[in-house]
Amino acid sequence: MTVENTIPKGYRADANGRLVPETMIKPIDRARDELVQELARQARIVSDGLREFKSRVFADINAFVDLSAEQYGVTLGGKKGNLTLFSFDGAFKVQVAIAEHMVFDERLQAAKHLIDECIIDWSQGSRDEIKVLVQSAFQTDKEGKINTGRVLALRRLDIRDEKWQKAMQAIGESLQVVGSKEYVRFYERIGDTDQYRPISLDVAAV
Structure with a gap:
């Protein structure tokens, strides 16, 4: 069960974990929350993409270095x-x-x-x-x-x-x-x- 599922309907948890009725949250605070949540979600996607890109880069470079070494009958191991x-x-x-x-x-x-x-x-x-x-x-x-x-x-x-x-x-x-x-x-x-x-x-x- 996630934290969101433990929060009663019509409430939101603040930064200190206290439950606050949604009717008491100012519109500007809601708008700020939506903005930050959306930007953070997009940042996670970009971060995950960079992590995958980095892994692929090192894998491709290591494969190429091994391929190049094979031209001379050499087998390389470990970090290049x-x-x-x-x-x-x-x-x-x-x-x-x-x-x-x-x-x-x-x-x-x-x-x-x-x-x-x-x-x-x-x-x-x-x-x-x-x-x-x-x-x-x-x-x-x-x-x-x-x-x-x-x-x-x-x-x-x-x-x-x-x-x-x-x-x-x-x-x-x-x-x-x-x-x-x-x-x-x-x-x-x-x-x-x-x-x-x-x-x-x-x-x-x-």
């Missing part, structure tokens, strides 16, 4: 990785990208401890820019997560200190890939140029 496909005339291109979700394990704390020791050891000789970079790298966001990119940026600093190098090794070894997500993007060429603009499937960007 990052790739770009162009139409014959170059008017369109499709990009498939795999974004890995990476996190740090407990070894990051050891790296942070070693880096702190470096800052203390260098004391007067340490550059303020490096201190700021270190502080920024280990700051957490509102969810308490550390920005992976900022931490990894520390490894690009050309610092020969043995303790620093050990900290950088700890950072690298603490990085773990815990998942991945596939993305597909579509582009069309702008006129006769070599530039492409995205074909947006985002309602806000259309």
Whole structure:
């Protein structure tokens, strides 16, 4: 039995679940309700269509990549990785990208401890820019997560200190890939140029 079937005839449930006689609902409130209900219904249809389209896109691309590999007697399995496909005339291109979700394990704390020791050891000789970079790298966001990119940026600093190098090794070894997500993007060429603009499937960007 649905929620609608449990509501007595002549009543409607408000946002708090309270039963309100339909005769007490203002016409403008009814009109608003009808508008939102209809738009939401259409949005669900579009969303379901996009979900089916996405599944079909990945299935078709994977099938094509397998077909292409067969030309060389190669059999591919699993996710196909990052790739770009162009139409014959170059008017369109499709990009498939795999974004890995990476996190740090407990070894990051050891790296942070070693880096702190470096800052203390260098004391007067340490550059303020490096201190700021270190502080920024280990700051957490509102969810308490550390920005992976900022931490990894520390490894690009050309610092020969043995303790620093050990900290950088700890950072690298603490990085773990815990998942991945596939993305597909579509582009069309702008006129006769070599530039492409995205074909947006985002309602806000259309």
